[in-house]
Structure formats: structure tokens, C-alpha cells
Amino acid sequence: MTSVDAAVESGATTRARARLIDVDVHPVLATNIGAMLEYVPRGWRERLEYLGSTPLSSSPLNYTFLAGRWVVGVNARPATEAPPGSTAESLQGELLDAHGVDVGQLVASEAAAHAQSRSYDLAAILASAFNDLMLERWMDDPRTRYALLVTPADPVAAAAEVRRHGADRRVSSVWIPTTPTRLGDRRLYPIYEAALEHGLPILSHPGGPAGSMSTPALALESRFNGPTQVWPNVASLVARGVFERYPELRVLFAESGFTWLPPLLRRMDAAWRASGGKVAHLERSPSEVVRTHLRFATTPLDDDRDAAELAALIEDPSTCLADVLVFSSNHPRSGPEWPGLRFEALPDATRRRLFAENALTCMRI
Amino acid sequence: MSAVGTREQPVRHAQRRPYEMLVDTDVHPVLREGIERVVPYMPKAWQETFRQLPPMTAPSGLGRPFPYTGYSLALDAQPPQGGPPGSDPRFMVEDFFDRYDVGIGQLILLEALVAAGSCADPEMSAVLISAFNDWMLDEFVIDPRMRYSLLVSSADAELAVAEIRRLGPNPSVCSVAISPVAGKPLGDKHYRPILEAAVEHGLPMMAHGGGKVPTGSETYIEDRVNVALGGWVNVNSLVMQGVFERYPSLKVMIVECGFSWVVPLMWRMDAAWRRNRVDVPWLKKWPSEYIRDHIRLATQPVDDDPDAAELYRLIEVEKSHLADILVYSSDYPHWDNDRPGRVLNTLSNATKAKIFCDNAKATLRL
Amino acid sequence: MATLTGRYTDVGTVADFEVGRMTRVDIPGKDIYVLRTPQDGFFAVKNTCPHHGAPLCLGPVEGTMLPSAPGEYEFGLEYQIVRCPHHAYEYSLETGRSTFVPGLDRVVRYDVEVRDGRVLVSLKGK
Numbered sequence: 127m128t129s130v131d132a133a134v135e136s137g138a139t140t141r142a143r144a145r146l147i148d149v150d151v152h153p154v155l156a157t158n159i160g161a162m163l164e165y166v167p168r169g170w171r172e173r174l175e176y177l178g179s180t181p182l183s184s185s186p187l188n189y190t191f192l193a194g195r196w197v198v199g200v201n202a203r204p205a206t207e208a209p210p211g212s213t214a215e216s217l218q219g220e221l222l223d224a225h226g227v228d229v230g231q232l233v234a235s236e237a238a239a240h241a242q243s244r245s246y247d248l249a250a251i252l253a254s255a256f257n258d259l260m261l262e263r264w265m266d267d268p269r270t271r272y273a274l275l276v277t278p279a280d281p282v283a284a285a286a287e288v289r290r291h292g293a294d295r296r297v298s299s300v301w302i303p304t305t306p307t308r309l310g311d312r313r314l315y316p317i318y319e320a321a322l323e324h325g326l327p328i329l330s331h332p333g334g335p336a337g338s339m340s341t342p343a344l345a346l347e348s349r350f351n352g353p354t355q356v357w358p359n360v361a362s363l364v365a366r367g368v369f370e371r372y373p374e375l376r377v378l379f380a381e382s383g384f385t386w387l388p389p390l391l392r393r394m395d396a397a398w399r400a401s402g403g404k405v406a407h408l409e410r411s412p413s414e415v416v417r418t419h420l421r422f423a424t425t426p427l428d429d430d431r432d433a434a435e436l437a438a439l440i441e442d443p444s445t446c447l448a449d450v451l452v453f454s455s456n457h458p459r460s461g462p463e464w465p466g467l468r469f470e471a472l473p474d475a476t477r478r479r480l481f482a483e484n485a486l487t488c489m490r491i
Numbered sequence: 492m493s494a495v496g497t498r499e500q501p502v503r504h505a506q507r508r509p510y511e512m513l514v515d516t517d518v519h520p521v522l523r524e525g526i527e528r529v530v531p532y533m534p535k536a537w538q539e540t541f542r543q544l545p546p547m548t549a550p551s552g553l554g555r556p557f558p559y560t561g562y563s564l565a566l567d568a569q570p571p572q573g574g575p576p577g578s579d580p581r582f583m584v585e586d587f588f589d590r591y592d593v594g595i596g597q598l599i600l601l602e603a604l605v606a607a608g609s610c611a612d613p614e615m616s617a618v619l620i621s622a623f624n625d626w627m628l629d630e631f632v633i634d635p636r637m638r639y640s641l642l643v644s645s646a647d648a649e650l651a652v653a654e655i656r657r658l659g660p661n662p663s664v665c666s667v668a669i670s671p672v673a674g675k676p677l678g679d680k681h682y683r684p685i686l687e688a689a690v691e692h693g694l695p696m697m698a699h700g701g702g703k704v705p706t707g708s709e710t711y712i713e714d715r716v717n718v719a720l721g722g723w724v725n726v727n728s729l730v731m732q733g734v735f736e737r738y739p740s741l742k743v744m745i746v747e748c749g750f751s752w753v754v755p756l757m758w759r760m761d762a763a764w765r766r767n768r769v770d771v772p773w774l775k776k777w778p779s780e781y782i783r784d785h786i787r788l789a790t791q792p793v794d795d796d797p798d799a800a801e802l803y804r805l806i807e808v809e810k811s812h813l814a815d816i817l818v819y820s821s822d823y824p825h826w827d828n829d830r831p832g833r834v835l836n837t838l839s840n841a842t843k844a845k846i847f848c849d850n851a852k853a854t855l856r857l
Numbered sequence: 858m859a860t861l862t863g864r865y866t867d868v869g870t871v872a873d874f875e876v877g878r879m880t881r882v883d884i885p886g887k888d889i890y891v892l893r894t895p896q897d898g899f900f901a902v903k904n905t906c907p908h909h910g911a912p913l914c915l916g917p918v919e920g921t922m923l924p925s926a927p928g929e930y931e932f933g934l935e936y937q938i939v940r941c942p943h944h945a946y947e948y949s950l951e952t953g954r955s956t957f958v959p960g961l962d963r964v965v966r967y968d969v970e971v972r973d974g975r976v977l978v979s980l981k982g983k
Contacts, residue, residue: 169922169930246680247928280680312613312647733927765958766945772922772930772957 132268133295140491144228145478146466147485150331150380150423150454151221151230153264154212155237161263162237165255170248214264221457222269225464228482229491230457231298231329233273233380234260238303238333250283257291271298271489273329278305281313285320292324298489299378300326303333304355309377310362318372327376327488330359352428356382357390360420364394367407369419378421378488380454383428388445391416417446421488423454424480425465437471440480448476452485509840512594513831514851516789517699517746517820518587520631521564521577522602522623529622532629537618568824576824580631587823588636591831594848597665597855599640599699599746600627604670613647617654620644624658638665638855640697645672648681652688659692665855666697666744673705676725677743678732686738693856695742695787701725722748722788723756730760730781733773742854746789746820751802754811757782783812787854789820790846791829803837806846814842818851865970865977871897874976877936879914882978889967889978890914892950894936899969900950901978902939907962911943921947924957939964953983 155162163171222230237256253275260272274297276284284302291297300321307314309330321328332355356379362368369375394412398405408415431439440447455465469480485491522528530541568576568586577583588596603623610616620642632639641664643651655667667689675681677698689696701721708714722745729735729743760778768774774781794802806813819835822828835846868882874893881890881904888904906913920935938956940947947956953963968979 167930169925169932172920172922172932173930736927765955765960768947768958769922769945772925773927775924777959 129266129268130294130296133265133271135268137295137491140229141486144482144486144491146225146227146229147453147482147489147491148221148227148230148455148457149329149378149452149485149489150425151217151232151457152235152459153214153217153232153260154458155234162252162255162259165258165262166251170251173248214266214270217264217270217457218267221455222267225455225466227269227455229269229271229298229485229489230455231271231273231489232260232264233301233329233331234275235331235333237275238301238331246277246280246283249277250280250287253277253284254287254290257287261291261294261296265296270296271491272296273299273301273331274326275301275303276317278302278307278314278317281316285316288317288320288324288326292320292326295490297324297326298491299329301329301331304330304359305333308362309359310364310366310368312366315371318368318375322372322374324490325374326490327378329378329380329488330356330382331380332382352383353386357386360387360390360416361394363420364412364415365405365408367405369415370407370409376419376421376488378423378452380423381426381456382422383426384422384424384447384451385428385431385439387416387422387447387450388439388442391446392444413446417449420450421452421484422450423452423456424469425454425456425460427465427468431468433468433471436468437473437476440469440472440476448479450484451480452488453481508843508847510844510848513592513847514595514597514819514855515593515821515823515831516597516744516787516818516851516855517791517822518583518593518596518598518637519577519822519825520580520583520598520600520627521575521824522600523575523578526606526619526622529619529626532622532625533618537615540615541619563826565824565826565828580633580637583824584634584637587821588634593636593821593831595636595638595665595851595855595857597638597640597697597851598627598632599668599697600642601699603642604668604699607642607644608670613644613650617644617647617650621654621657624654628658628661628663632663637663638857639663640666640668640699641694642668643685645670645682645685648684651685655685655688655692655694659688659694664694665857666695668697668699671698671701671721671725676728678725678728678730678734683737686734686741690738690741695744695854695856697744697746698725699746701745701748718748719752723752726753726756726782726786727760729786730778731771731774733771735781735785736773736775742785742787744787744789744818744854747791747822748788749792749794750788750790750813750817751794753782753786753788753816754805754813757812779812783815786816787818787850788816790817790835791820791822792827793829793834795834799834799837803835806835806838807842814845815850817846818854819847864980866980868976868978871971871974871976874899877918879918879939881914884978884980887980891969891976891978892918892936892939897971898936899971899976901967901969902950903965903967903982905965906941906943906946907948907964908941908944908946911941913939913941913948913964916940916942916945918950921956 163174166174221227234256237253257275264270265272274288274291276287278284288300300317302309302317318328363377391413398408398412439445440451453466469477472480526541530538533541564576570579570582572579587593600623603620607616607620610619624642627639641655641658643654645651658664669685671677686696700718704717704720704724706717706720708717725745735741757779764774764778805811806817821830835843838846866884868891874880874891876893876895879890879892890902890904892900902914904912904914916939918936918939920932921938921940923931923933925931934956937950938947939950948954948964949956950966953966955962965982967982970977
């Protein structure tokens with residue numbers, strides 16, 4: 127039985143029985159990235175070789191795999207031993223088996239840096255190659271699912287990629303890496319339409335690390351600014367009536383935290399009330415839209431709140447958090463403590479929603 | 492004597508032109524009152540949205556008008572009944588088309604491009620553009636010699652295509668006007684549906700000003716000089732991205748960027764192609780040949796100071812391709828217009844025939 | 858077996874030449890490189906680019922992009938061309954002419970014969 131068959135078979139059972147769904151798991155591609163080239167058409171492969179230094183220069187990975195004659199400067203790290211999570215087997219052992227994860231959604235974040243190449247055609251080719259690589263080599267375990275990488279700069283190519291893999295039941299969502307284009311922008315509609323054809327929700331997750339060298343202070347500033355990437359995307363999706371146009375659409379925001387969400391909801395609701403119904407396509411309150419259509423992964427946590435504080439926040443109905451939170455481990459970047467422990471003060475019903483039920487509304491399983 | 496002084500007399504040799512008729516590829520209607528004139532042409536629901544905006548005027552001319560010349564307009568082109576130069580179609584017919592015996596004039600409404608560019612929402616911008624188009628075709632294009640460059644949204648290709656399908660069949664429309672989006676020159680994939688729709692309707696594309704290249708210039712004169720960069724960047728992009736291999740019947744006209752820059756551009760592109768062909772293996776001939784076959788440059792402003800002779804000699808050199816590329820333009824009624832008979836008048840008759848008539852006739856849909 | 862006319866120099870056995878690599882041959886007074894193709898064909902080329910005299914044969918021979926549809930890349934002419942290390946001008950090893958970009962200059966080549974496993978290079982350039 128192929129892994130696709132296994133996914134189809136396990137789908138219904140999983141939906142019924144899953145106790146722990148992890149919506150954001152990172153396979154580490156360090157030793158695999160050269161393998162991606164095998165999935166690139168010949169002419170483009172030669173072009174990448176010819177170009178020498180490639181758009182992959184934004185990755186911290188060792189890219190002499192790709193441009194054999196070139197030795198990369200700052201970013202190169204020779205592959206001596208396989209880092210954690212860098213094979214499908216290690217992912218199985220370190221995450222799925224170790225923590226009893228019933229379904230893990232793989233998000234190949236190094237791949238996204240490449241799929242944001244300035245040249246659209248190259249970005250689409252690389253995204254496709256990564257998708258082919260991941261689906262062929264990482265998805266044998268029936269507990270794994272895959273967030274299909276697409277290129278928002280070229281929505282037509284992105285829609286084609288969705289259609290190419292949409293029927294593969296191991297694909298659980300369509301991943302649009304964070305870019306300057308806001309998610310409410312109508313230019314992205316072709317992607318949403320293709321996703322909906324296959325019953326696929328959208329995943330919004332930042333791409334891989336930026337290439338520029340930064341000081342510890344700048345890196346810290348960047349951490350402080352975390353929510354500023356997501357907030358405008360939530361605002362644009364709601365204000366532009368995307369969900370009135372596509373009532374079946376669901377969007378999951380991962381790796382962006384969530385404790386900043388309650389003030390945004392209050393702000394949106396107050397502004398909407400003050401606008402006096404002049405925004406024709408926004409008939410529901412913004413918080414209602416968010417509760418129905420958006421989901422937010424739990425990790426990384428924004429701050430050091432302990433389990434009791436978190437429980438109090440999540441249990442407050444005005445925050446909508448119990449409706450919108452979905453568990454993620456962000457493996458292998460979650461640090462020594464298993465992130466699930468931070469939610470142990472929640473009552474059982476909320477825990478069931480956070481660890482499994484809510485995920486079913488933003489992943490196709 | 493009119494209130495603005497003696498009017499310039501047209502050059503007499505207009506009657507003995509070595510070509511059938513004068514085609515002018517850059518004539519500017521001017522709309523100074525703001526967008527209220529065109530709001531009635533919008534769908535009802537949108538009229539509300541526009542009426543609640545603060546009053547918006549869009550000055551004609553370059554983004555930064557030259558402040559010493561009556562708001563960038565030629566003072567002698569002022570209609571006697573009032574209103575700025577270029578605002579009265581009947582006076583434009585008399586003062587320009589009749590006086591200079593202009594056979595065809597391509598009307599390019601700059602205010603619309605500026606106004607539409609300041610709409611945050613692409614749909615809003617497209618509604619405004621459509622209203623301008625409807626107003627122009629309804630109230631301004633009153634003479635068969637007036638032809639209209641149809642404005643379309645550059646931000647949203649789908650909406651642009653819809654507008655081309657809607658008004659493209661109108662026989663007064665002679666081209667599709669587009670303002671390239673900053674950072675996306677015309678060879679960018681984004682424009683392909685628009686180019687296809689234009690080709691479908693037998694229309695050339697017209698880019699006025701070639702799009703803003705960010706140069707950080709501090710003064711009008713620097714901007715003026717740098718306008719050529721917009722032309723350079725867009726021609727480079729169009730040719731190198733294989734647009735003319737995809738659309739062999741497409742022509743692109745670039746207006747009000749001048750033309751002297753295209754010769755060094757051709758040299759550079761040709762030499763680069765010999766060295767970097769592998770970057771663009773879809774090119775089947777020299778880049779300069781694509782330019783000769785597909786790009787047309789409006790002549791205004793002609794860089795004729797201090798001495799036009801060298802430039803005119805170059806035009807007559809066959810290898811420069813300029814005699815095939817150039818299409819005359821006046822830029823009436825802007826202050827730095829090149830009136831008919833005042834520029835390029837020492838060229839050979841054969842070259843004049845091409846530049847003042849044949850090239851534009853073969854490019855615009857007439 | 859036809860006899861060879863003109864002067865040929867024996868430059869070694871077929872096995873002496875690594876496949877796919879331009880190798881300099883030791884012919885006094887001449888700067889000539891030999892390429893053995895994966896099909897065991899041979900080209901001999903003067904190591905001078907007709908453009909500016911650069912050492913042509915140090916350049917890659919693996920192939921080039923063929924004329925294609927816009928936006929597509931097709932690789933071909935493997936071991937049929939050489940790309941000059943200066944300015945990247947490409948020349949056909951078969952005809953000596955520049956490939957795909959019309960140009961008048963030609964690379965000087967020499968006939969190569971293989972007899973009894975030995976590689977023979979003509980001393981007369983063409």
C-alpha cells in the first residue's frame with residue numbers, strides 16, 4: 127500500500143480518534159537540499175548550476191550540494207552529522223513516537239526562502255521540486271501530512287501547483303509563505319479557489335530565515351516584532367470580505383503566537399461598529415469571522431506565562447481563543463520542554479479542542 | 492491681439508509635406524476640475540464612495556510640474572472662453588489640428604493616470620479609469636482626427652483586460668495606455684494578460700513616461716533627464732523577457748521619454764547578448780532588431796540643444812534603426828511641446844515620411 | 858583503411874584523454890587542446906579565442922542553452938561547444954562558428970583521426 131493509500135485509509139479513523147494533532151512540524155532539510163535538484167527539470171537544473179550562487183543563498187544550509195564548484199562564504203556549514211529532525215525516521219522517533227502525536231503537519235520552512243526568489247519562474251520550479259521531494263521521501267509514516275508550498279508572487283502558477291497535488295491525501299493544507307502581499311489581496315484568489323476545489327485550507331507561516339547577517343540586538347528586535355507580520359494579514363482577510371466571498375475557506379496562522387489576538391479582535395469589532403455598516407460585504411462582526419474562519423497555532427508562545435495564566439486567558443470567552451487555538455510543537459525548535467505541558471491547566475473539554483478538534487477545521491485529514 | 496500675446500504662426504511648409512498626413516502620437520487633453528466631471532459616468536454604488544472623498548485635482552505634466560511655466564501648459568494655447576490649455580476640445584481642434592493640419596492625434600489623458608494611481612484599491616482605481624475613458628470618448632473625442640489611447644489599470648491585470656474588451660472595439664481607440672507599476676517593467680509576467688488582450692484587438696501598447704524609476708532626484712530638471720531611464724528599463728525588459736517572441740504582432744510605443752538614449756541601449760543590449768545569451772535563450776535575433784521591429788519611440792522632447800545636427804545625422808544612419816523606430820509627437824499643449832515643422836525638419840524626405848507619418852500609421856490602430 | 862594525407866602528430870592513446878575534458882597536447886609551436894566526447898568523438902581546437910585572443914580551451918564544454926520558448930530553458934549541445942572564459946562567447950566545435958548569435962569570427966580547429974587506439978591530430982588548421 128502506498129503512503130497515499132495509507133493516508134486515505136487513515137483519514138476517517140484519524141478524524142474520529144485523534145487525540146494529538148501537531149499542525150507545525152519542521153523537517154530539517156540540511157542534508158536533503160541537494161536531493162531537491164533531482165526534481166528540477168534538466169534545463170533549469172543546468173541554469174542553477176550555471177548561476178552558481180543561487181537564490182538559496184538566503185538559507186543557512188550548506189549549498190555546495192547545488193553549486194559544486196562554489197564554496198559559500200558566511201552561510202556554509204559542512205554537514206558533519208545529521209542535525210535533529212533531518213530525516214523522516216528521526217522525525218518519527220523524536221516527535222511522533224516520543225510524544226504520541228497522531229498527526230503531524232510537515233512545513234518545510236527552508237524551502238520557502240527559495241520559493242521567494244525574485245524570478246517567479248524559478249520560485250515556482252523550486253517550490254514544485256521541494257513539494258515533489260517531500261512527498262516522495264518524507265511522507266511514508268501514515269501519521270504525517272504535508273503543507274504544500276506555493277508561490278504567492280505568481281498566483282496562477284501557485285494555483286496550478288495546488289491542482290497538481292491537490293488530490294494527494296497526504297497534502298493537508300496549502301502553505302502561502304508570508305510575503306508583502308496581504309492575504310486579503312484579490313490577486314491571491316486563484317490560489318484560494320484551487321485550494322477550495324480540493325477542500326484544502328490555507329496555512330500562513332513565515333518563510334525560512336532571512337539571508338542578511340544581523341546583530342543580536344537586531345535579532346531581538348525582530349522577535350519583539352513577531353505579531354506585526356500576522357496582524358495586517360488578519361486585518362486584510364476580515365476587512366476585505368474574503369470569507370464572505372469564500373465561506374468554506376479556512377486559514378491557519380502558524381508560528382506567530384496568539385496572545386496579541388484579543389486586543390485585535392476588540393479593535394476590529396469596535397471599528398466595525400463605528401463604521402455603521404458602510405462596509406457592505408462585512409455583515410458579521412470581525413470576531414465572528416475570526417472565530418469561524420481563522421486558526422492560530424500555539425507555538426512559539428509569545429511570553430513566559432505559566433500554565434495557570436494561559437488557562438485563564440484561554441478560558442475567557444471574549445478572547446475567542448478556545449475556538450481558534452490549535453496545538454503545534456514547532457519541532458525541532460521547541461526547546462527542551464514539550465510545549466504541550468504549558469496547556470495542562472486547561473479543563474478537559476478545552477484541551478480536546480486545542481489538541482485535536484480545532485485542528486480538524488484547518489487541516490484536511 | 493489675444494490676452495496671452497502673439498500666437499505663433501504655423502510653418503508654411505506644412506502644405507508641401509513629403510508624406511500623406513501628419514500623425515502626432517502625443518496630444519494632451521487636460522482636465523483640471525478634478526474627478527467630479529467623470530463621477531456621473533460611474534456605477535451608482537461607486538459614485539457615493541467617490542463623492543465623499545476630499546476634492547482631488549490632478550495636475551497635468553510631469554509628476555513634479557515645472558513651476559515657471561504656467562503650470563506646465565503653453566500659455567498661447569489658452570482657450571478664449573476660459574479653462575486651461577487643452578481643456579476645450581473645440582479649441583484644441585481649431586488651435587492645433589486645423590492650424591497645423593494634423594491628420595491624426597493620439598490623445599493621452601495624464602490626469603487619469605495620476606488620479607488612478609492615487610487610489611489605494613485596484614478596483615476603485617479601475618472604476619475611476621473607466622469613468623475617464625467613458626467621459627473622453629463621450630465628450631472630448633469630437634473630431635475624426637482625434638484618436639484615443641485607452642487607459643487601463645496596471646495594478647490589476649484582470650480589470651485591465653475587462654476594460655480592453657469593453658472599449659477596445661471603439662473605432663476611436665488607437666492604443667492601450669499603461670503606466671508600468673514601480674518595480675515591474677513591462678516584460679513582467681504580470682502584464683501578459685493585458686498584452687494578450689491588446690493583441691487580440693489589434694492595439695499597440697502605449698506607455699507614457701515609461702514608469703517611474705526611483706532616482707531620488709531633487710529637482711525637476713533631474714527628473715526630466717531621468718525620464719529616459721523608464722524607457723530604458725522597459726525596453727530592456729520587453730525585449731529580454733521574450734515578449735516579442737510570445738506576441739510577434741505586438742508593438743509598444745513609449746511616449747515622452749525622448750529617444751536619444753535608445754542608441755546606446757541597443758549597443759549595450761547587443762553586446763550583452765553575445766556574452767549572456769544563455770540567460771535568455773529564447774531570443775532568436777539581435778536585441779536591436781527586436782527594438783527596430785516592435786518598439787516605437789515618440790520623438791518629443793527632441794534633444795536638439797546646443798546642436799541638433801549630430802542627432803539628425805544619426806537618425807539617417809541605417810544601423811541606428813532610428814528612422815524605423817521614431818514616431819513624431821508634439822506634446823501639445825505642454826509648455827515644452829515640439830510643434831509640427833519645428834523639429835526634425837532637416838531630415839531627408841524619405842526619413843520624414845517614416846517619422847511623421849508611416850511608422851505611426853503602421854503602429855496605431857487607425 | 859584510407860591513408861592519412863598531410864602531417865599528423867600522434868598525441869597519445871584514446872585512454873590518455875579524460876572524457877569531457879579539454880586536454881592540452883604537446884605539439885611544439887602550437888597551443889592545441891583535444892576534447893574526447895562521451896561518444897569517443899574527438900575535437901582539436903586552437904587555444905585562442907577569435908574575439909580578444911583569450912585562452913578559449915579553458916572554458917566549459919558541457920553544453921549550453923538551446924533556443925527555446927520564452928521562459929523555458931533547454932540544455933543541449935553537450936560537448937559540442939566551448940564557451941570562452943572571457944566574455945562567454947560560444948563556438949561550435951563542429952563548425953568553428955559562433956553558435957546562435959550570428960558572428961563572422963571562427964575558431965581554428967584541427968582534424969583528428971583515431972588509428973589503432975591512437976589519437977592523431979592534423980597540423981593544418983581549418
